[in-house]
Amino acid sequence: MNVIETCGLVRYFGAVRAVAGMDLAVPRGSIFGLLGENGCGKTTAINLMMGALIPNEGIVSVFEEDPLAFSPATRARIGYLADEMALPSWMTLGEAIAVHASFFERWDQEALQKLLKTFDLHANQTFGQLSKGQKRWFLIVLIVAQQPELLILDEPSGGLDVSVRRQFLDLLVDLANEREMTVLIASHILSDVERVVDHVAFVKDGKTVCQSGLEDLKTRVKRLCLPGDTHRHEIEKRFNVLCAREQSGTWLATVSDFKQECLSGLECRVEHLNLEELFLVYNQGGAAQEAAS
Amino acid sequence: MNASDFYSLSHQFRRALNRDWRLHRIELLCGILYPVVGFYVGHRVGLSQVHSVVVPFLVLAGFMVHMTRRACLPEVRRSSAACYLNLPLDRLMALNAHVVFLGMMTLWLLAWVLVGSLLKLGGAGMTACYRWHPDIAMAPFLTTVLTIRHVYLRRGLAFWRDSVLWYVLLITWLVWRFYGGLAQPSNAANNYWPDRNLSLATEWAIAAIMAAAVVWLVYFTRIQWRHRQIGGIR
Numbered sequence: 001m002n003v004i005e006t007c008g009l010v011r012y013f014g015a016v017r018a019v020a021g022m023d024l025a026v027p028r029g030s031i032f033g034l035l036g037e038n039g040c041g042k043t044t045a046i047n048l049m050m051g052a053l054i055p056n057e058g059i060v061s062v063f064e065e066d067p068l069a070f071s072p073a074t075r076a077r078i079g080y081l082a083d084e085m086a087l088p089s090w091m092t093l094g095e096a097i098a099v100h101a102s103f104f105e106r107w108d109q110e111a112l113q114k115l116l117k118t119f120d121l122h123a124n125q126t127f128g129q130l131s132k133g134q135k136r137w138f139l140i141v142l143i144v145a146q147q148p149e150l151l152i153l154d155e156p157s158g159g160l161d162v163s164v165r166r167q168f169l170d171l172l173v174d175l176a177n178e179r180e181m182t183v184l185i186a187s188h189i190l191s192d193v194e195r196v197v198d199h200v201a202f203v204k205d206g207k208t209v210c211q212s213g214l215e216d217l218k219t220r221v222k223r224l225c226l227p228g229d230t231h232r233h234e235i236e237k238r239f240n241v242l243c244a245r246e247q248s249g250t251w252l253a254t255v256s257d258f259k260q261e262c263l264s265g266l267e268c269r270v271e272h273l274n275l276e277e278l279f280l281v282y283n284q285g286g287a288a289q290e291a292a293s
Numbered sequence: 294m295n296a297s298d299f300y301s302l303s304h305q306f307r308r309a310l311n312r313d314w315r316l317h318r319i320e321l322l323c324g325i326l327y328p329v330v331g332f333y334v335g336h337r338v339g340l341s342q343v344h345s346v347v348v349p350f351l352v353l354a355g356f357m358v359h360m361t362r363r364a365c366l367p368e369v370r371r372s373s374a375a376c377y378l379n380l381p382l383d384r385l386m387a388l389n390a391h392v393v394f395l396g397m398m399t400l401w402l403l404a405w406v407l408v409g410s411l412l413k414l415g416g417a418g419m420t421a422c423y424r425w426h427p428d429i430a431m432a433p434f435l436t437t438v439l440t441i442r443h444v445y446l447r448r449g450l451a452f453w454r455d456s457v458l459w460y461v462l463l464i465t466w467l468v469w470r471f472y473g474g475l476a477q478p479s480n481a482a483n484n485y486w487p488d489r490n491l492s493l494a495t496e497w498a499i500a501a502i503m504a505a506a507v508v509w510l511v512y513f514t515r516i517q518w519r520h521r522q523i524g525g526i527r
Contacts, residue, residue: 071300072300072305076300080378086372087375095315096374099315100375102308103312
């Protein structure tokens with residue numbers, strides 16, 4: 001069952017089409033990466049999912065409900081963290097906790113105390129005293145204490161340094177697994193996301209260009225390296241070639257339906273692609289080859 | 294308490310008000326300074342025993358513009374972790390709570406103008422009579438509501454046309470109200486601010502029109518906010 005579904009989602013801002021027919025299906029219990037370059041429509045899509053925007057065309061449903069008609073009880077099932085989210089700098093963490101706790105029926109104070117301890121955060125600290133990483137952690141702690149079933153994170157590790165980013169995402173995955181949450185992460189930092197997501201969707205110019213389980217995608221999409229292009233036609237006949245180019249006498253073809261048995265009789269080397277290379281294949285075509293080389 | 298009780302409108306409203314209080318109580322206390330300081334700004338030596346209290350209200354009206362932006366903008370921009378998208382809070386309820394909270398804040402600060410008037414009265418040795426002008430006392434409410442409207446509905450051509458009309462009306466009123474006195478500084482008849490010396494009945498009539506405008510603006514802002522989302526109208 002899918003927690004989030006969008007179908008042909010379109011959203012204009014004036015003449016600009018920020019989301020241009022986005023189709024997504026986020027399975028329950030998955031950690032889903034919504035990946036794309038800056039300005040490709042990820043945040044707009046999330047705003048549509050949260051009911052902060054009305055789609056011009058298409059359908060979006062979260063927990064099989066229209067986000068524009070979310071009841072407070074449904075909204076309580078969703079934890080949302082946007083990129084620039086903050087609290088007043090003078091506010092103590094204790095006070096912020098009190099404000100949030102009053103809004104949620106299933107508030108888990110015990111888990112909150114445990115997480116605060118883990119991050120060495122204290123109720124008498126003010127929000128302004130925290131480092132950028134601690135601020136993000138604290139906001140995540142607030143969200144986790146709500147016991148949401150769905151976590152929507154828009155650029156969750158933006159502005160954090162590498163080690164903090166890594167720690168942050170690892171912790172997030174642990175929490176998601178422990179609490180069986182569905183997590184949607186929108187990000188453009190692919191190296192971070194690759195370690196944690198199990199499903200991905202690549203977004204380009206407001207459209208989903210690829211959506212799949214990550215392992216499945218990695219199994220299907222491979223780069224074949226052939227000495228010269230003598231077998232080029234044979235490869236094109238046997239596989240669906242996404243992009244290809246010749247480099248230093250080697251013909252490099254990225255195929256989307258790789259099967260080992262289809263290679264019989266062909267002399268070629270098979271290269272595995274990481275998430276960044278996969279992203280480039282789907283987003284920029286030829287650029288992927290360059291990046292890989 | 295079951296889920297439907299917990300998320301009932303009255304509970305949501307109470308929680309939203311409590312949130313506003315916790316987020317803005319410092320401004321609520323610091324804001325007292327503005328109307329009080331207003332007593333010492335624009336002070337003119339007058340001849341009349343009747344002292345019009347004008348400046349504290351104008352300072353308060355300006356402060357409420359600032360305060361309203363502080364309270365409402367983070368929610369509209371979704372930059373606050375305590376905005377309606379992060380909390381199980383109906384979006385219209387979040388607006389209602391802001392309107393009520395800011396209305397109560399304006400009343401609270403008006404009470405301090407009253408305290409200021411009383412203190413000044415005592416300081417004057419009970420010789421002067423301090424007079425409030427009902428229409429000017431309404432100004433903070435009007436600027437608060439206009440700012441709420443501006444923050445929540447700031448996109449769209451119709452809004453801008455509408456908004457410009459309101460601001461033109463407000464500025465025209467202010468210019469008309471004070472221009473006569475400013476043009477004749479030698480005719481300073483009170484300690485605080487020259488004005489047109491309108492009759493009390495006229496001032497009450499203007500105040501009533503302003504109160505009606507405030508109610509009308511709140512009503513239509515709520516309707517428009519209910520039917521629109523950030524960036525466009527369905």
